[in-house]
Amino acid sequence: MTKVQLKGVRKDFGSFTAISQIDLDIESGELVALLGPSGCGKTTTLRMIAGLEVPTYGHILFDDDDVSEVPVQDRNVGMVFQRYALFPHMTVEKNVMFGLKVRGTPSGEIKQRLEDILDVVQLEQFRHRFPAQLSGGQMQRVAIARTLITNPSVLMMDEPLANLDTKLRGEMRRFIRELQQRLGITTIFVTHDQVEAMELADRVAVIFDGVLAQYDTPEALYQRPNSVEIADFMGANNIFDAQVSNGVAKTAFGDLQLDTDTKPVRDGTGRVLLRGEAIDLLLGEGEASQNVITGKVTAREFFGATVNYTVDCKGETIIVNEQSRRMVDVGQDVWLTIQPQRIWVIQDAA
Amino acid sequence: MWVQLMPVLAVLSVLFGGALVLAVMQSLGFAPWFGVNTFPDLSYFGALWGSWSFWQSLGLTLYYAIVSTGIALVMGILLALAMVRIFPGKSLYKYLYKLPLMIPYTVGIALAVIMLGNGGMISRIFAFVGLIGDPSEFPQILKTHYGWGIITVYVWKQTPFVTLTLYAVLLGVGRETEEAAAILGANKRQIFFGVTLPQILPGIVSSTLIIFAFNIGAFEAPFILGGGYPDTLPVVAWRYFNDADYTLQLQGMATVVSLALIASAILYSYLAFYRSFERRIGRN
């Protein structure tokens, strides 16, 4: 398997800068998601790794070898395109065999590998169909099979699930994850869906406007985003201005004790991030001893398994998320509490 | 439905069907306005097909048509492939290559005479730079049965047409399948023959059909730039029509009808061959 590194990679299209500067290390066998809003440069990054675009500056390394000058054909990468890019004039079988045929693989071996891969993606009964006669999920599996049969050392997928319905998406997600783990192939996939990125990836690279904003595990990205934009993008909603001093964050709704042993902070201004599910909602005063915030429930959203309460605390709105084991009524006075180690402080780099 | 289409159908059948029927009847000896009416009479065809010069003319006609269609096709494909890529000066070039489409054939023919003739521009340039001693030593390009002048004019006029058609098809096909093929390890040749060509084949077939049909019936270029007897069939027909002996018009009609029959047979088999190919690869 192959380790992929991007070192100071930049890409300009004429006077437009699509990627200003990206450094990225992808371990061998790792599954990494490139996550970011539309137009931030995800596809461009993928295309540079594949060799379809040449970086304006910087280097791309496979197993510590610079491949910037290696032509597409010789990189031995695989790519599943956003719109699959199947060959419309070839049957499923011919599409899948294409990569081996052009490499001059002996026909006996091609037959064998074709059967194997069709079995993996469960497309045997569609082998003689044309792409136009397949559903989106089937086309996608053809695209994956066509790529995997060549044993690429790096597999790339550009929004592989974007065109599928919710149910199929879940199925394909599990399918991709299983396959990736079974083959242990270094995989990079693009998505703008943070849930998908967190579910699938070992690590997630968040890209904003052509800049790598954070590269971390899903858990770290969710709990410890290093900027408000990332927190926002990861679906956080309780972010408040705070003044930090001596391990205490002063906010509009009261002081919060921080856990500076595990999460060091600097004195000065910052923002506190309180994850809705990390907050306990209490109905009686005095049930908790520290970080107590008083407030009143102003709205309730019921999602079935979970419920969101909107709590007004001295003019700030805090959203609390909990399992729907009980229902707290709108208008009720409540006391919120959060453990110091569950509070994340976002501060500008010194 | 039918009723609404009646007026159009009527006009179409009178214009096309009527002319065709009249031409066929005339070639079979029906021309009372010349005082000739031996219908049905195969002697005009007999005389035509029995003469060696008819087959020579047919050979020449097909030769010019096929060679120029082939060259225009290859050049059109190359140009169209270049047009979908980005290169400096592309926007200027996009206008430039369409120019011949807007210039009439006769102007093109005149240009060929000015440029390619002995004593034409190119021969003078050759003489000027000392490649040949005198412009008259320039190899004969026009007025030979090799027909390089005719072919040049056809190709000059039709390459932009093929380019335009295939360029539009290529834009529709997009670059993605080519990129996918490259990532799968295909080299340029494999990408072109395995991925691009099959996808633009419908455009190739329709544009070659059109230019071949035109070339086979074209008159001005072989008339002006051709090598004289034996002429191409349209020129032969024209000579019959223009003859002082107007009864030869029937012979001319037989020539025209023969040409139409041969052209349709060729185009039809070409299409049938293409269809069967499409079926073989499973498209329909």
Ligand SMILES: Nc1ncnc2c1ncn2[C@@H]1O[C@H](COP(=O)(O)OP(=O)(O)OP(=O)(O)O)[C@@H](O)[C@H]1O
């Ligand atoms: N060939 C190109 N020429 C000029 N600009 C380009 C080209 N390709 C991409 N761009 C620009 O670069 C930026 C990044 O494009 P890219 O396709 O990488 O975005 P993306 O993150 O994949 O977005 P999406 O999620 O919508 O697919 C966009 O602003 C796009 O307009």
Ligand SMILES: [Mg+2]
């Ligand atoms: Mg994209």
